[in-house]
Amino acid sequence: MSHTVRSVIAGEREAAAGRTFRSTNPATGELVAEVQLSDATGFAAAASTAKRAQRAWADLPAPARGEVIAHAGQLVRANAEKLARLVTREIGKPLKEARGEVQEVIDTCTFFLGEGRRLYGQTVPSEMPDKELFTFRQPVGVAAVITAGNFPVAVPSWYLVPALLCGNAVVWKPAEYSAASAEALYELFAHAGLPEGVLNLVFADGADTFAGLTEALGAGTVNKVGFTGSSEVGARIGELCGRHLQSPCLELGGKNPMVVTADADLDQAVEGALFSGFGTAGQRCTSLGTAIVHESVLPEFLRRFDEATRAAVIGDPTGDVLYGPLLDEKFAHSYEKTLGQIGTHHEVHGSTAIGRIGDARPRAGFTGDATGLYYHPVIVSGVRPGDALFDTETFGPIVGVTSYRTLDEAIELANAPGYGLSSAIYTTDPAAAFRFRRGIGAGMVSVNNTTSGAEAHLPFGGNGKSGNGSRQSGMWVLDQFTRWQSLNWDFSGHLQKAQMDITVV
Numbered sequence: 339m340s341h342t343v344r345s346v347i348a349g350e351r352e353a354a355a356g357r358t359f360r361s362t363n364p365a366t367g368e369l370v371a372e373v374q375l376s377d378a379t380g381f382a383a384a385a386s387t388a389k390r391a392q393r394a395w396a397d398l399p400a401p402a403r404g405e406v407i408a409h410a411g412q413l414v415r416a417n418a419e420k421l422a423r424l425v426t427r428e429i430g431k432p433l434k435e436a437r438g439e440v441q442e443v444i445d446t447c448t449f450f451l452g453e454g455r456r457l458y459g460q461t462v463p464s465e466m467p468d469k470e471l472f473t474f475r476q477p478v479g480v481a482a483v484i485t486a487g488n489f490p491v492a493v494p495s496w497y498l499v500p501a502l503l504c505g506n507a508v509v510w511k512p513a514e515y516s517a518a519s520a521e522a523l524y525e526l527f528a529h530a531g532l533p534e535g536v537l538n539l540v541f542a543d544g545a546d547t548f549a550g551l552t553e554a555l556g557a558g559t560v561n562k563v564g565f566t567g568s569s570e571v572g573a574r575i576g577e578l579c580g581r582h583l584q585s586p587c588l589e590l591g592g593k594n595p596m597v598v599t600a601d602a603d604l605d606q607a608v609e610g611a612l613f614s615g616f617g618t619a620g621q622r623c624t625s626l627g628t629a630i631v632h633e634s635v636l637p638e639f640l641r642r643f644d645e646a647t648r649a650a651v652i653g654d655p656t657g658d659v660l661y662g663p664l665l666d667e668k669f670a671h672s673y674e675k676t677l678g679q680i681g682t683h684h685e686v687h688g689s690t691a692i693g694r695i696g697d698a699r700p701r702a703g704f705t706g707d708a709t710g711l712y713y714h715p716v717i718v719s720g721v722r723p724g725d726a727l728f729d730t731e732t733f734g735p736i737v738g739v740t741s742y743r744t745l746d747e748a749i750e751l752a753n754a755p756g757y758g759l760s761s762a763i764y765t766t767d768p769a770a771a772f773r774f775r776r777g778i779g780a781g782m783v784s785v786n787n788t789t790s791g792a793e794a795h796l797p798f799g800g801n802g803k804s805g806n807g808s809r810q811s812g813m814w815v816l817d818q819f820t821r822w823q824s825l826n827w828d829f830s831g832h833l834q835k836a837q838m839d840i841t842v843v
């Protein structure tokens with residue numbers, strides 16, 4: 339059963355503008371939704387609509403906005419299983435993970451409904467008598483939120499919920515291949531009591547989104563851009579925003595390292611590598627890129643990782659599997675190119691075959707439909723800086739492995755690709771853990787846990803090629819969707835001059 343999804347601007351579904359996109363189930367090829375794409379004008383119109391609606395929304399007291407967020411969270415909870423099943427059907431994420439993802443939306447609402455009763459400013463002492471200073475958080479205005487489809491509901495909620503809570507209006511442009519999931523989340527939010535025009539949903543291709551965004555930034559109808567996606571597109575968005583003196587919130591790719599020290603619990607490290615390397619078919623921005631293993635335990639680590647990977651169940655995402663298909667044809671294509679980067683100086687483990695799992699290359703225990711976008715898991719040992727496989731994000735079920743001698747060398751290898759999103763160290767030595775934490779350039783560090791699986795109320799974000807240092811989640815994201823305003827109130831009855839009227843003792 340499929341249906342047509344369209345952009346929704348001020349509560350109105352947009353009439354067919356032109357091209358359509360077919361969102362299909364990557365496990366079966368079944369059509370999930372026919373997506374009517376808007377053009378650049380549609381995007382810019384949504385931004386103007388949001389701009390008009392924003393002031394009245396911001397005038398509503400923050401606790402009342404918090405109530406709307408609370409209601410959205412309740413609606414998501416009441417529809418959690420349906421939403422999780424839709425996510426699984428549309429992007430092939432295992433149901434267990436999809437349920438976790440929906441839970442992350444609920445957690446985000448839970449956190450921010452309380453923020454509606456805080457959203458604190460400060461009182462600041464003045465250097466002059468009879469004068470009070472204050473700070474207030476002001477909404478930025480309209481946020482354009484552009485999100486990827488690997489987390490079609492959780493990651494968008496990291497933007498939508500705080501942006502709305504802070505009094506902003508939003509234009510949300512989700513990925514086309516997760517359009518039905520996005521529309522379902524939009525509907526739940528729209529029914530939570532948001533006034534018309536405060537949250538708008540726009541489906542558009544990359545070129546039209548860029549053109550619409552350029553127009554809206556020029557017209558001042560977009561005041562903040564939140565983007566989750568590739569480092570390449572993130573850099574283009576950063577340039578565009580820079581021209582309008584804006585700093586976007588960018589959450590980009592990762593090449594996340596995991597260091598395994600000589601004294602680490604190897605079973606625990608392997609369990610972590612399996613989950614973060616192959617969970618979600620390696621398609622999280624926080625997925626494990628390279629395991630950097632002390633040379634003394636490398637053979638044993640590889641042996642156990644190989645064994646665990648071969649035993650993993652892959653296939654039908656509605657069942658109990660480690661991972662299902664890749665997200666969409668586009669991702670399968672680029673992943674095929676990544677597989678071509680395996681060179682003769684590398685050694686392959688974890689699987690009997692490389693490439694797409696199908697009739698020609700069966701896998702023991704495979705539970706899927708062989709026509710789906712399923713790929714064998716691959717472990718590639720011997721990767722080094724200079725190898726494309728070591729240096730760049732792969733977004734697929736492939737994990738690199740390399741070795742090190744000293745902790746300094748491990749940290750250098752971990753930082754070498756120039757990303758800086760997530761990282762992990764498996765060790766029983768607290769000093770090694772602290773040294774790693776200090777030396778690593780990543781925004782997120784785990785000790786004896788994996789690179790993926792961030793919690794909804796800790797700062798999430800990266801540095802270098804992973805982002806511009808902006809952080810999402812928890813109270814830290816408030817700095818993305820508000821700007822500090824200071825208030826300087828003089829009740830002395832005469833002009834007091836800062837710096838000049840104070841007596842220096």
Ligand code: UN1
Nearest residue numbers: 489622623624790791792
């Ligand atoms: C992403 O892939 O864009 O930390 C985000 C995690 C998830 C979020 C990943 N909670 O793995």
